[in-house]
Amino acid sequence: MKSYLAAFRGRSRSVLRYRAAALAGIFTQFFFGLILCMIMEAWYRSAAPGLQAPLSLRQAASYIWLGQIIFALIPWRGDPELQDLVRSGDVARDLIRPLDVFGLWLARSLAWRLASLLLRFLPILVFSLFILPAIGLGDIALQPPAGLGGLLGFLLLLAGAAPLSAAITVFISCFQFRQISAVGANAIAAALVSFFSGQLVPLPLLGGPVELLYRLLPFRYLADVPYRFWLGSLTLADLPASLAIQAAWLLAVLTASRLIIQRQLRQLAIAGG
């Protein structure tokens, strides 16, 4: 455990050194949050009168802001460090460590996600929860959580989302072994994960076959499900089931990526030096 913790510490300290990158990320999230809220507002204002939307405008705006706050936790691409490692052959240095390679990568991806989250979440939280209402934009601000139960559910699901996100990150990164270039895997992941986690359009607004699809995929347990606890559409009674399904997905993704990595390492070739 101490060994994997060392890998975690090394990566998180490296990430924390890039503060300018984090600042740039924060501004992107402000921008996207505001744009998405404005789109929501336009939708709601142009909807037929009397139409009962699954979320109120205020709830939809909150959902969007939650998405911007935890944006760094969403595994919408593989870990660039891992992908670069495989591309350049530096993966050799991971193989000379007395650690399980999969565990090492998981620890590193988790460190990357969590350190990025730590650097970014607070300014957006403060902006959306306090500053927006203060300047008269309460309609598109983040509403406080639905009671202590809502907050608890949100935080617990988020705690499970972190390892799930790291596992999916490693899973996406695995495709590097087969393709050398990660552009394809990253592009597909970006589309799939952003949409089906609820980061683009709040999932409660979508019905029909799309709903069936997002319920069959693991990605909503990264974002949509925790947000629903915050909003109060899921309550403490739903908590055990949600946590259990999230844990099952975590186990499934961990097992799959572990198997893939072990298979790929056996066929590994490292050229030049």
Place this chain on the structure above:
Amino acid sequence: MIHVEQLSKTYTVYKRIPGSLRRQRLAVTALDGISFNVSPGEIVGYIGPNGAGKSTTIKILSGILHPDRDHGSCLVNGRVPWKNRQAHVAGIGVVFGQRTQLWWDLPAGESFGLLGDMYRVPPALSRERLARLRRELDLDGFIDTPVRQMSLGQRMRCELVAALIHNPPLLFLDEPSIGLDAPSKIALRDFIVWLNRQHGTTIILTTHDMDDIEALARRVLLIGKGRLLFDGSMAELRREASDEKRVTIDLAEPADEAALRAWYGPRGLRIVALREHRLVLAYDGSALAGTEAIAVAVQPLKVADLSLGGQPVEELIAALYARHKL
């Protein structure tokens, strides 16, 4: 310590057929039945031209690559490297001259601490080892600098520490001197000798710098096209290659080349180079003793300075590669 028998490795590479989108699958043999043993405390120089299979051997011995199945055997510290990789790598250190194993964005000192934890070295022991290595490699000026801002020479010294924090009995150095300046190379050599004497560390060294080999390796393995071509001491390798010796003379007065050629030719000496005030002569060491050669060499000359030596190692190796058509 290392026992290798009939080790083979084949890579699959793809060749694009020109003007077509199809590609051709090719099997490239990197290692073709290599066998050797290494005893504890040895320093072994592993040489061969680019693409000969040096790095492949190191990577198999360090557990990174799997060799071809059903071919040969390989035991390092009593273990099959790729079968029980985690236990195996805890007992080896590896330095890749062309790669870094330090955290690029962190100061080297922090990397050492993290590596100590990774190898489960007790903190007190890790600190003590680090203090000794730090002194020996003179890291004080840059141990708190992020690795990305270090010069190559500084980084390579840190790489050595990183590979030794768990005090492995076996150290692989894969082209550690690549790109280093002369003082750094000499510091590196001194350190390797110190490590081998002080700790009895077994060292396998690949390099293209023949001065490294001459300064360090009591034993040389020469590999070419995946086959082991020579296994013996540097002196034996010299004898194997040629017995050519050199007399280098600084002239006090200019000399006439044609006249010299006429004088030396029948007496078993050959002019290798005559430039300004420097004359280099070659002779067959098995036919002529050193004193005889000097006597013949100086007779037609006014000599300012003179030295006697073997064929430069670089030339010797080049001749050897040429002979084996590598």
